[in-house]
Amino acid sequence: ETGVTQTPRHLVMGMTNKKSLKCEQHLGHNAMYWYKQSAKKPLELMFVYSLEERVENNSVPSRFSPECPNSSHLFLHLHTLQPEDSALYLCASSQDQGGPYEQYFGPGTRLTVT
Amino acid sequence: GQNIDQPTEMTATEGAIVQINCTYQTSGFNGLFWYQQHAGEAPTFLSYNVLDGLEEKGRFSSFLSRSKGYSYLLLKELQMKDSASYLCAAMDSNYQLIWGAGTKLIIKP
Numbered sequence: 717e718t719g720v721t722q723t724p725r726h727l728v729m730g731m732t733n734k735k736s737l738k739c740e741q742h743l744g745h746n747a748m749y750w751y752k753q754s755a756k757k758p759l760e761l762m763f764v765y766s767l768e769e770r771v772e773n774n775s776v777p778s779r780f781s782p783e784c785p786n787s788s789h790l791f792l793h794l795h796t797l798q799p800e801d802s803a804l805y806l807c808a809s810s811q812d813q814g815g816p817y818e819q820y821f822g823p824g825t826r827l828t829v830t
Numbered sequence: 831g832q833n834i835d836q837p838t839e840m841t842a843t844e845g846a847i848v849q850i851n852c853t854y855q856t857s858g859f860n861g862l863f864w865y866q867q868h869a870g871e872a873p874t875f876l877s878y879n880v881l882d883g884l885e886e887k888g889r890f891s892s893f894l895s896r897s898k899g900y901s902y903l904l905l906k907e908l909q910m911k912d913s914a915s916y917l918c919a920a921m922d923s924n925y926q927l928i929w930g931a932g933t934k935l936i937i938k939p
Contacts, residue, residue, distance in 0.1 A: 718872050718874065720872070756838065756931055756932075757931055758834065758928075758929040758930055758931045758932075759873075759917070759919075759927075759929040761926065761927070772926070806872070806873070813925070814925050815925055816860050816861045816878065816880065816921055816925065818863070818875045818878065819875070819927070820875070821865075821872035821873045821874070822872055823870075823871055823872045824872065
């Protein structure tokens with residue numbers, strides 16, 4: 717138990733669906749992250765939020781839309797996805813952004829796009 | 831460009847010692863992290879090195895050479911539960927983590 721929870725753990729969606737992934741951290745951290753993990757590839761950083769402000773957006777397609785309503789919650793809204801978006805989506809948090817802080821990860825959402 | 835290299839897969843025997851190597855190239859450097867990830871689970875932090883040398887933490891040790899852009903994770907007295915992927919990540923000048931693809935470690939009895 718890392719103090720970061722994600723729901724759902726598994727999600728199957730069609731290319732025309734709209735769904736959202738949820739992440740919650742119980743650690744009092746100020747920074748939150750979304751990563752994409754594909755088999756045998758490095759973790760890809762998608763979005764970074766610090767104190768609810770987006771500070772990083774690594775050229776992610778607009779079909780992925782993040783939302784950070786407060787420092788404990790992070791959402792990833794999905795729409796019109798492609799089969800190549802199937803992957804494990806990991807949420808993480810750290811004490812702050814912009815320093816050598818350890819990141820705490822949630823268990824991930826395994827997404828399959830059909 | 832920024833890059834991390836680590837072996838894709840390694841096999842070792844229960845009770846033995848294994849060393850997982852990682853080389854990195856980053857724009858600036860603010861330390862090197864190792865994470866462990868069991869199948870279907872979250873990555874969990876193992877170690878952080880920013881100065882040259884060896885850091886020991888129980889059965890696990892991590893080494894860093896900044897001049898060579900090189901790190902290794904040393905696992906001693908291997909146990910079956912050590913079967914996992916080990917992720918190397920270097921922090922660049924913007925404090926962004928550059929990740930390797932991970933090393934899958936298989937422990938055999």
